[in-house]
Amino acid sequence: DQQVKQNSPSLSVQEGRISILNCDYTNSMFDYFLWYKKYPAEGPTFLISISSIKDKNEDGRFTVFLNKSAKHLSLHIVPSQPGDSAVYFCAASPYPSNTGKLIFGQGTTLQVKP
């Protein structure tokens, strides 16, 4: 039972354009969401997070949007750069939680073409 789903295994965009990565979840008890980025042969690195009390969080070129009613979140990267090419995982944390385990999606491979 996949509680966190990234339905697009891959995405290709042109440098300078917007990249939009999507994530859906099924468990309404999830109340904290994170995005991780992974390069080959490296561990995932934390990118950005959002609490369920917000609908948007921005950090530089990266913005995460949360639509609780639709159980959907998205990561926007603007402008996209070739160095952004990586696998992106969304993850969710259930309430109540004090760290605890995260539930990850399958990942989306982003390719940004120069």
Place this chain on the structure above:
Amino acid sequence: GAGVSQSPSNKVTEKGKDVELRCDPISGHTALYWYRQSLGQGLEFLIYFQGNSAPDKSGLPSDRFSAERTGGSVSTLTIQRTQQEDSAVYLCASSYPDRATGYTFGSGTRLTVV
């Protein structure tokens, strides 16, 4: 060191043999997690240690898998009688009890069972 250290980085073993994977978390991180990523799959939760609490073992796929965390620091994941389906990248992560910052992952151990 400054990051989460995992060893070995690569391990090839024969089916039926036991393997031990090691994780050195970031000093001061009270939480430690093991995940694995099989080919083409997302990150699968295995086990979670938090301070002196009993570990959350709910993700261990079979009784061939076990993990220890000694002295609240180093952790060892042991797989007994390895099977080909155990082949995956095993990732360790650690964190403070503040989920807003997410986990810090190691680079992983790539296990290949032949």
